[in-house]
Each structure stands twice: as C-alpha cells, then as structure tokens.
Amino acid sequence: MILAIIIPVLFPFLWMLTSSFKTQVDIVAWPPRLIFSPILQNYERVFREQNFLKYFTNSSIIGISAVSLSLLMGLPAAYSIARYKQKRLSMFILIARLMPGISFLMPWYIIFSRLKLMDSYIALILSHMLITLPIIVWIMSSYFETIPIEMEESAMVDGATRQRAFLSVVLPIAGPGIVTSVTLAFIFSWNNFMFSQVLSMERTRTLPIAIYNFVSYAEVDWGAVMAAAVAIMAPAIILTMIFQKYVVKGLTMGAVKG
Amino acid sequence: MAMERNKGSFLEKNLHIIFPMPAVIFVVVMMLFPVVYTLFLSFTNWNLTSGMPLSIVFLKSYQKVLREPRFIAALGRTFSFTALAVVVETILGMIVALILNREFKGKGFAKLIMLLPLVSTPVAIGIVFNLFYDPTIGLANFVLTRFGFPRQAWTGSPVTVIPSLAIVDIWQWTPMIALILLSGLASLSSEPYESARVDGASEWQIFWRITLPMVTPTLLTALILRTIDALKTFDIIYAMTGGGPGYASETLNVMAFKYSFEYFRMGQASVILVFLFMLVLFMSLLIVRMRKSLEL
Amino acid sequence: MMKSKLMLVILVVLTVLSAGAQQKEIRVLLANHPYGDLLKAAIPEYEKATGVKVNVESLQESQLTTKLTTEFATRSSTVDVFMTRPLQEAKMFYKNGWNEPLVNYDFSDYPQNAMNIVTFGGKPYLVPMIIEWEVLYYRIDLFKKAGLSVPSTLTELELAAKKLNSDDIAGIASRGKGAAAVTQLSSYIYSYGGTYLDKGKAAFDSKEALDAIRFYGKLLANYGPKGVTNLSWENILPLFQAGKVAMWTDASVFYGQIVDPAKSQVNADMVGIANFPAGSKGSIPCFPVAWGMAVARQSKNKALAMDFIKWATSQELAKRAMLANIPMARNSVWKDSEVRSKVHPGLIATQEHAAKFGIAYDRPYMSAVGEARDLIGEVIIESINTAGASSKLEALAKEKAAAVNELLQDTGEYGVY
Numbered sequence: 001m002i003l004a005i006i007i008p009v010l011f012p013f014l015w016m017l018t019s020s021f022k023t024q025v026d027i028v029a030w031p032p033r034l035i036f037s038p039i040l041q042n043y044e045r046v047f048r049e050q051n052f053l054k055y056f057t058n059s060s061i062i063g064i065s066a067v068s069l070s071l072l073m074g075l076p077a078a079y080s081i082a083r084y085k086q087k088r089l090s091m092f093i094l095i096a097r098l099m100p101g102i103s104f105l106m107p108w109y110i111i112f113s114r115l116k117l118m119d120s121y122i123a124l125i126l127s128h129m130l131i132t133l134p135i136i137v138w139i140m141s142s143y144f145e146t147i148p149i150e151m152e153e154s155a156m157v158d159g160a161t162r163q164r165a166f167l168s169v170v171l172p173i174a175g176p177g178i179v180t181s182v183t184l185a186f187i188f189s190w191n192n193f194m195f196s197q198v199l200s201m202e203r204t205r206t207l208p209i210a211i212y213n214f215v216s217y218a219e220v221d222w223g224a225v226m227a228a229a230v231a232i233m234a235p236a237i238i239l240t241m242i243f244q245k246y247v248v249k250g251l252t253m254g255a256v257k258g
Numbered sequence: 259m260a261m262e263r264n265k266g267s268f269l270e271k272n273l274h275i276i277f278p279m280p281a282v283i284f285v286v287v288m289m290l291f292p293v294v295y296t297l298f299l300s301f302t303n304w305n306l307t308s309g310m311p312l313s314i315v316f317l318k319s320y321q322k323v324l325r326e327p328r329f330i331a332a333l334g335r336t337f338s339f340t341a342l343a344v345v346v347e348t349i350l351g352m353i354v355a356l357i358l359n360r361e362f363k364g365k366g367f368a369k370l371i372m373l374l375p376l377v378s379t380p381v382a383i384g385i386v387f388n389l390f391y392d393p394t395i396g397l398a399n400f401v402l403t404r405f406g407f408p409r410q411a412w413t414g415s416p417v418t419v420i421p422s423l424a425i426v427d428i429w430q431w432t433p434m435i436a437l438i439l440l441s442g443l444a445s446l447s448s449e450p451y452e453s454a455r456v457d458g459a460s461e462w463q464i465f466w467r468i469t470l471p472m473v474t475p476t477l478l479t480a481l482i483l484r485t486i487d488a489l490k491t492f493d494i495i496y497a498m499t500g501g502g503p504g505y506a507s508e509t510l511n512v513m514a515f516k517y518s519f520e521y522f523r524m525g526q527a528s529v530i531l532v533f534l535f536m537l538v539l540f541m542s543l544l545i546v547r548m549r550k551s552l553e554l
Numbered sequence: 555m556m557k558s559k560l561m562l563v564i565l566v567v568l569t570v571l572s573a574g575a576q577q578k579e580i581r582v583l584l585a586n587h588p589y590g591d592l593l594k595a596a597i598p599e600y601e602k603a604t605g606v607k608v609n610v611e612s613l614q615e616s617q618l619t620t621k622l623t624t625e626f627a628t629r630s631s632t633v634d635v636f637m638t639r640p641l642q643e644a645k646m647f648y649k650n651g652w653n654e655p656l657v658n659y660d661f662s663d664y665p666q667n668a669m670n671i672v673t674f675g676g677k678p679y680l681v682p683m684i685i686e687w688e689v690l691y692y693r694i695d696l697f698k699k700a701g702l703s704v705p706s707t708l709t710e711l712e713l714a715a716k717k718l719n720s721d722d723i724a725g726i727a728s729r730g731k732g733a734a735a736v737t738q739l740s741s742y743i744y745s746y747g748g749t750y751l752d753k754g755k756a757a758f759d760s761k762e763a764l765d766a767i768r769f770y771g772k773l774l775a776n777y778g779p780k781g782v783t784n785l786s787w788e789n790i791l792p793l794f795q796a797g798k799v800a801m802w803t804d805a806s807v808f809y810g811q812i813v814d815p816a817k818s819q820v821n822a823d824m825v826g827i828a829n830f831p832a833g834s835k836g837s838i839p840c841f842p843v844a845w846g847m848a849v850a851r852q853s854k855n856k857a858l859a860m861d862f863i864k865w866a867t868s869q870e871l872a873k874r875a876m877l878a879n880i881p882m883a884r885n886s887v888w889k890d891s892e893v894r895s896k897v898h899p900g901l902i903a904t905q906e907h908a909a910k911f912g913i914a915y916d917r918p919y920m921s922a923v924g925e926a927r928d929l930i931g932e933v934i935i936e937s938i939n940t941a942g943a944s945s946k947l948e949a950l951a952k953e954k955a956a957a958v959n960e961l962l963q964d965t966g967e968y969g970v971y
Contacts, residue, residue: 002357002358002362002364002368005354005357005358005368005372006368006371008429009371009372009374009375009429009433010371010374012375012383012386012387012390012429013374013378015386015390015397016386023816023817024792024795024816024817024818025795025815025816025817025818025819027389028389028395028792028793028795028796029395029796029819030394030395030400030796030798032397032400072280073280073281073284074281076276076277076278076280076281077277077278077280077281077282079277080273080274080277080278081278083274084273084274086274086278089278089282092282092285093281093282093285094542095285095289095539096285096288096289097486098486098535098538098539098542099289099292099293099535099538100490100492100511100514100531100534100535100538101490101492102492102511102514102515102518102527102531103292103293103296103528103531103535104289104292105518105624106295106518106524106624106627106628107291107292107295107296108292109624109625109628109630110295110628110630111291112630113625113628113630113631114630126288127288129284129288130285130288130289133281133284133285137281138483142479161267161269161270162270162273163269163270163273163277187377190379191377191378191379191380191381193379193380193381193493194492194493197617197620197621198620198621198624201611202609202610202611207379208379208381208382211379211381211382211385212586212613212614212617213586213612213614220788220791220792221817222389222792225385225386226386228382229379229382229383229385229386232379232382233377233378233379233382236377236378236379237374237377237378239377240370240373240374240377241370244366244369244370244373245366305964305965306623306627306646306650307646307649307921307922307925307961307965308649308921308964308965308966309646309649309650309651309921309965309966310966389792392781392789392792392793393779393780393781394724394779394780394781394793394796394798395792395793395796395798409780411780411781411784412781413781413784414780414781414782414783414784414785415781415783415784416783419784499784502731502732502783502784503730503731503732503783503784503935504732504783504931504932504935505928505932516924516928519616519619519620519623519624520616520924520925520928521922521924521925522623522627522646522922522924523925524627
C-alpha cells in the first residue's frame with residue numbers, strides 16, 4: 001500500500017538521476033536501457049562549461065536575502081494579523097500572490113532600469129520578496145494564532161509592553177513555524193523561473209534559467225539537461241531532508257496546539 | 259520605569275499599525291506601479307509589431323479580446339485544467355493521508371519522499387516529463403505497452419493534452435495536500451471515533467460523518483492556495499507544450515504570455531491579465547466565504 | 555612660464571590617462587547556437603587584440619527575443635550588439651527603430667537574396683550570418699533493405715514513406731507542431747507553386763498552397779510519428795537519433811547532430827542527404843537566412859559595437875565556422891577549397907541546389923509573423939488531424955488568410971512588397 005504511494009512519487013527523480021549519467025544515445029534508446037555504462041561528462045558539462053557555481057551562488061544570495069528581509073517585515077505583520085484579527089490586511093498582502101507574474105515583468109523592467117538597478121541583486125531580491133513575503137505572512141499568521149494569548153498576557157502583567165512580549169516571549173517559541181515558512185519560502189524563491197529570466201542578466205543569472213542553456217538552436221543535450229535538473233533540485237531536496245522534521249512538525253504543531 | 263511605559267504606550271497603542279507597516283509599504287510600492295500600468299495598458303491598443311506609438315482606446319481592447327473565441331476557449335481550459343488538477347489532488351490527497359495516518363516503520367521516510375515533488379523546480383520537471391511523454395521513445399508509453407495498453411499521444415493530442423499536463427501538476431502537488439490533511443487528521447481527538455465504533459458504525463460512515471467534517475476547514479485552507487496557483491499555472495505548460503498542440507492547452511496565463519512576448523500586443527495582453535486577476539480574486543473569495551460559513 | 559607649461563603637460567597626461575582608464579566595454583547578446591558558442595570561445599582573442607571587455611550573454615532563441623524586446627520597448631537597454639533572426643524579427647525591429655543602420659560595412663561578399671531581406675529603405679540593418687536550407691535526410695541502410703532509390707519527387711516520397719513505414723519506424727517525419735511546422739511546410743508549398751504572402755497579401759489559401767497542405771497532412775498522418783502535431787525539431791531529432799525515423803525533411807543545420815556518435819545510434823554512413831523532392835513546379839526548397847547580427851540603436855558605444863560586429867562576422871570567423879559544419883552566408887567561404895574538402899558533400903550539393911532554385915523566405919515576412927505562424931499552424935494541424943481529407947480546409951484557410959490580411963493591414967504592411 002505504502003509502496004504504491006512511494007513509487008510513483010519517487011520514480012521521476014530516480015529516472016532523472018539515472019539519466020544524468022547516461023549518454024544521449026542511452027537516454028533516447030527504445031526499449032529503455034536499464035543497464036548502461038555511466039558517464040560523468042554531463043555533470044562536467046554542467047559544472048564546468050556553464051559556470052554553474054555562479055548560478056548557484058546567485059540563487060542562494062537572492063533566496064537568503066529575500067527570505068531574511070521578508071522575515072523582518074513579515075513576522076511583525078503576521079503577529080499583528082493574528083492578534084488584532086486583521087483579516088483585510090491579510091487579504092491585502094495575499095493579493096500579491098494572486099496577480100499573474102507576467103503583469104509585473106514590464107513595469108518592473110521599466111522601473112529597475114530607470115533606477116539603474118538592472119543586473120543587480122537588488123532588483124531580483126525585491127521581486128522574489130513579492131513571492132516570499134506572502135508565504136511567510138500566511139503561514140506565520142496561522143501559527144501565531146495557535147499560540148495561546150495567555151503567554152503574552154502574563155508577560156504584560158509583569159510590566160512588559162506588547163512589543164516586548166512579542167520579542168521575548170512569542171518569537172522564541174515560534175521557532176518551528178519560522179523554520180517551516182522560511183524553508184518553503186526559500187524553496188519557492190529558488191525555483192522561480194519567470195522573474196529571474198526577464199530581470200537577470202549574465203551576472204545575476206539564477207539556476208532554473210541554466211536549464212535552458214542546454215536547449216540550443218539545433219540540439220537538446222538531454223544528458224546535460226538531466227544533470228542540470230538534478231543539480232538544480234539537489235540543494236532544495238537536501239534542505240528539505242535536513243529540515244524535514246521542522247517542516248512536518250510545523251504543519252502538525254499548528255493543528256495539535258489548537 | 260514611568261518614562262519607558264509612556265514611550266512604549268504610543269508604540270503599543272498603535273502596534274496594529276506600526277507592526278504591519280513595513281510589509282504594507284513594500285507591497286504597495288512593488289505592486290502599485292505594475293497594477294496601475296497593466297490597467298492603463300488594457301485601455302490602449304499598444305502593439306509593438308505596428309511600430310506605432312500607443313493610443314488610448316478605452317474599452318475597445320476589452321471588446322476585442324473578451325469576444326474572441328480563442329479567449330473564451332482559453333477561459334474554459336483554465337477552468338478544466340484547474341478543476342481536474344485540484345479535484346484529483348484533493349481526493350488522492352485524502353486517500354493518501356488516510357493511508358499514512360497510522361504509526362508504521364519508515365513513516366518519517368515516507369513523509370520525506372512526499373515532500374520531494376513539491377520542492378522541485380517546475381520548469382525542470384516539465385522538461386523531464388516531456389521526454390517521458392514522448393509517444394515514440396518515452397517511458398510512459400513503454401510502461402503502458404508492457405501492461406498491454408495502447409500507446410497514447412499524451413501531450414501530442416488535443417484530446418489528451420490537458421489531462422497529461424494535469425497529471426504532472428497532480429504528481430507535484432498531491433503530496434502537499436496529503437501532508438496538510440495528514441497533520442489535520444493527526445490532530446483530531448479520538449473520542450468521536452471511539453464512541454462511533456462502539457455504536458457499530460462502518461468505516462465509510464465514520465469517514466463521511468466524522469473525519470471529513472472535522473478536517474474540512476484545514477482542507478479549505480490548503481485549497482485556497484492550491485486553487486490560486488493552479489489557475490495561474492505557467493511553468494509546466496510553457497515548458498511542455500507552449501499552449502499546443504494548436505491552442506489545445508492554452509490557458510489564460512499562457513495566452514497572456516503569448517500575446518505579450520510573441521505577438522507583442524501589449525494592450526490586449528493586459529486585458530487578459532486584468533481578467534485573470536479578477537478571476538483568481540473571485541475564486542479565492544469564494545473559497546474563503548465557504549470556509550467562513552463552516553466555521554459556525 | 556615653466557610652471558604653466560608644466561601644468562599643461564600634467565593636464566594633457568591626466569586627460570589621456572583618464573580616457574584610457576575608462577574601461578571600454580560592450581554588451582553582446584547571443585543565441586544558444588553553434589555559432590554563438592564559436593564566438594564565445596573566440597572572444598578572448600578579440601579582447602586581447604583590442605582591449606575591449608566583451609560582456610556576453612547567451613539565451614535560448616525565443617527567450618532571446620523576449621529579452622531584447624523587453625529591453626528595447628522599455629527604452630532601458632544596455633545591449634550593444636545582438637544576434638537576431640531576420641525572418642522572425644527584422645521587420646518588427648526595424649519598424650520600432652531598434653536597429654542601427656549599418657553604413658560602414660562591406661556587404662559585397664553576401665548574396666543578393668540575403669541582402670534583400672535585411673535591407674529596408676535602401677539601407678542594411680543587419681549582417682546576414684547563417685543560412686539554412688531544406689533537405690531530405692534519409693536512412694541509406696533502410697532504403698537499401700527495401701530496394702528503394704532516393705525519392706526525387708514528392709510522389710516518390712510518399713511511396714517510399716509508405717513502404718518504409720512500420721509499427722516501429724516512421725516512414726517519414728516532419729514538424730507538425732503548428733507554428734513550428736510553418737517553416738518546413740514552406741518548401742512543400744513552394745514546390746507545388748504556392749506561397750505564403752504574394753505581393754503583401756496572404757496567399758496560402760490558394761489552390762496550390764492547399765494542395766501542398768493536404769499532401770503534408772496526408773503524409774504525416776499516415777506515415778509520420780505518433781503525436782506528430784506536438785513535434786518540432788527538438789522532438790524529431792532524438793527520434794531520428796534513436797533510429798525510429800526513415801526520412802526527415804527539415805533544415806540542413808541538424809546534420810551534425812544526427813551523426814554525432816555520442817548522441818545518435820545512427821552512424822554517419824547510414825545517413826544520406828538529398829535535395830528536397832520535386833513537386834509539380836519543381837524542387838523549390840526554402841533557403842532562409844536563419845541568423846544575423848545587428849547593432850542596437852539605443853547603444854551608447856556604437857563605434858565599439860561596429861568594430862565588434864565587423865570582427866564577429868568576418869570572413870576569417872566564417873571560414874572557421876564552415877569547417878565546424880556551420881553554414882555561413884558569405885559567398886567566398888563556400889568557394890574555399892579547404893572548406894569544400896571538409897564539409898559533407900551532401901551539404902555542399904544541396905546548398906548549391908538551394909542557392910540556385912530556392913526561395914529565401916520560409917515564413918510570411920511580416921512584423922506580426924509570430925501570430926501569423928500560429929494562424930497558419932491551425933490550418934496545418936487541421937490537415938494532419940484529418941489526413942489531408944478535411945472538407946473544412948478551404949474555409950479554414952480562407953478564414954486564417956483573412957486574419958493574416960487583417961494583421962498586415964493593422965501594421966501597415968498590406969499590399970506592400
């Protein structure tokens with residue numbers, strides 16, 4: 001039973017992984033070849049030829065910055081929404097999530113280039129924040145709601161202000177929720193294709209775009225595409241494995257505490 | 259002490275304004291210009307291929323676009339894709355959550371595997387699935403023929419393309435629904451179950467009368483997010499069919515992209531975007547309303 | 555006296571130094587294309603020789619167009635030189651005033667039909683770089699086994715496809731994916747005596763063009779690979795490489811990929827290249843200029859850009875490209891003996907044929923070509939879906955032709971040629 005669930009989920013990853021070690025001939029062979037002699041050229045091509053490390057660094061810088069700034073702005077906002085029941089505010093921030101991405105492209109392009117911010121990390125970080133901020137606010141506002149208000153109230157009885165209670169009492173125990181929202185927000189930023197494609201230039205190019213490096217005018221290098229796909233998803237997957245407990249706990253905690 | 263209290267009381271009294279302010283300012287700044295600009299463009303006929311500067315035509319672009327059969331068809335496809343994907347994800351997610359809702363060895367591992375699809379890069383998945391779906395050399399048909407089924411055209415036929423794309427979306431997002439439901443199930447108290455079992459209720463009755471109602475609020479929260487994203491699905495359609503064959507998999511978002519960056523009809527593309535935004539807004543308000551009514 | 559002289563000298567020295575201290579830089583946008591790769595590898599030579607720093611970016615072709623358009627349309631571009639597809643973009647870019655006219659360039663080494671495409675109002679706006687032409691790739695071994703000779707007419711092509719078609723191997727493959735198929739269909743249409751645009755008006759609803767479209771639909775529906783309406787070159791190529799296709803009509807540029815042993819199961823000695831088979835009006839393949847290079851009018855470094863483009867499209871680099879199997883537009887490199895000895899004879903022969911009899915357009919040449927291709931693609935797909943037998947085809951073609959005419963009128967190109 002369990003296997004029936006796990007196998008379809010896992011299958012595409014396994015196939016991608018094995019393909020990344022095959023030559024193009026082996027990948028497109030029919031019937032599909034299960035036994036083949038593995039090669040490392042695909043990964044070589046991905047890492048060496050295409051400057052993979054730079055893309056990796058860019059995606060990381062942008063992701064970490066976007067998430068950090070979003071936390072800075074999002075945590076207070078989420079707290080406020082939870083405690084003051086500001087449903088309208090919550091909807092407003094979510095609207096950013098509702099807009100189709102394309103509508104942002106041209107206008108942002110105009111603004112950023114006028115401000116001479118093109119090919120700067122700032123432009124990309126700001127655009128990615130529009131993805132990460134709503135996620136953090138959404139998850140954390142639900143999470144804060146599950147923290148019993150008695151905790152702040154007892155702190156306030158002792159003379160602390162509300163904001164002090166927020167900082168010293170609520171935040172410290174919000175760890176799991178923060179980890180959940182941060183992990184998810186980071187991953188969405190990591191996987192974003194559209195914004196990065198239009199707003200980035202060579203210096204700030206991010207990983208998902210790198211896959212198209214192997215889709216050329218007259219060839220598709222499937223081996224390299226597979227290797228690139230594996231390389232792009234590996235960090236997100238590793239992150240998930242490390243924080244798995246938190247992510248799942250974060251989802252669970254919200255429900256249990258209530 | 260008194261001084262601190264006084265200073266703090268201004269901040270404290272207006273906390274509900276000051277705390278959210280940075281976030282609100284950010285959203286306004288980043289979104290205001292694009293929203294206004296898109297709205298403005300939708301009232302023009304700006305078309306880069308004509309080489310002529312844009313002129314304001316008020317509602318003419320709306321008339322042109324909203325009446326076009328291609329637009330209406332795209333609208334229909336947006337709904338059918340979203341409905342198919344979300345409904346299947348919900349049902350499958352529920353089933354998976356029920357199955358996993360017990361203690362067993364390797365539960366943590368299973369949960370981990372479940373997380374993998376939703377953290378993968380959609381564009382990469384799309385490209386990989388493309389090869390997978392190839393009617394001649396793809397693995398999908400290989401597996402089918404091994405089980406005695408006829409070869410499918412998958413994304414190559416206008417009839418099967420939307421379900422084929424939906425399968426990719428389902429593969430990627432069912433785990434999320436399942437995990438959210440799983441956590442919802444795990445938090446349910448066991449009392450109602452015990453008394454129901456004592457009363458001799460069947461599994462199906464238990465599920466329908468007890469589990470489902472209790473877990474619905476959680477479900478609806480997950481559905482809001484998923485529906486919004488499904489309506490706006492872009493990456494996988496772009497990477498896999500580009501809206502084809504013909505226009506058979508062209509949803510509103512894909513059509514807007516084509517109008518913007520392939521036909522360069524900026525004015526009309528903006529109309530589609532405005533409409534899509536309204537649609538997403540409407541659908542999410544609908545679900546929120548549903549959730550509210552259940553909270554009673 | 556001495557003091558002021560000294561001041562003068564210092565001033566001059568400082569000026570010279572500061573001028574030199576400003577690093578000369580240009581930004582170049584290339585496509586993911588073998589020639590783009592060649593240029594990228596050669597750029598360090600250029601940088602060394604001129605001291606100019608070249609910031610290169612390469613993108614997949616449609617993403618390149620998106621980026622260029624976004625940058626130019628929002629008047630916020632820093633691009634100096636870019637690769638571009640003349641038949642897809644040149645008209646639109648020219649109309650929007652995004653290309654710089656190239657007046658100090660010697661175009662004598664380029665064929666007239668290529669120059670016709672890139673010249674507007676008497677001035678050239680692009681340098682033609684890379685040419686392509688329609689060929690028929692075929693499996694020598696399969697033909698031998700079936701006792702067939704290479705088809706020289708479209709009728710023979712159909713017969714051969716029928717004979718070679720089996721459950722396992724498609725008799726013939728060609729693009730069926732709507733807009734993408736338009737370029738390959740062009741050769742079929744020309745060979746039947748039809749065309750896409752005639753004197754600035756849509757003409758693909760003519761009897762000749764429809765005959766070709768029906769033939770194409772019949773051919774692919776009966777003997778083509780499964781799911782052909784979603785297949786473009788990037789899908790057919792791996793099929794051919796996997797040995798699943800007996801014949802393939804497409805552009806000459808794919809030969810290298812087909813016989814690359816790291817990618818393909820078919821050996822070089824199993825693959826033949828033949829002229830596009832003749833229709834009722836003869837063998838008239840398309841012979842387009844696939845890629846060119848241009849200088850951005852919004853560029854702030856036009857002198858440097860001109861210098862770069864002269865180097866990037868020089869005869870020397872063209873010869874290097876030819877030796878790497880990239881077909882270039884310049885006349886001289888095709889006559890070069892070293893080149894002739896290295897390039898596959900099939901490519902040389904088919905190029906000569908195409909240069910003599912081919913037509914330089916492979917799509918309707920208009921600004922709104924993206925949309926026009928989608929419209930024509932609808933007709934193609936209807937034909938394939940009904941194996942060429944659709945009774946609605948004439949009406950559909952008329953409808954789409956009217957739509958294309960509307961596009962032409964909207965952009966002021968109707969009747970202009």
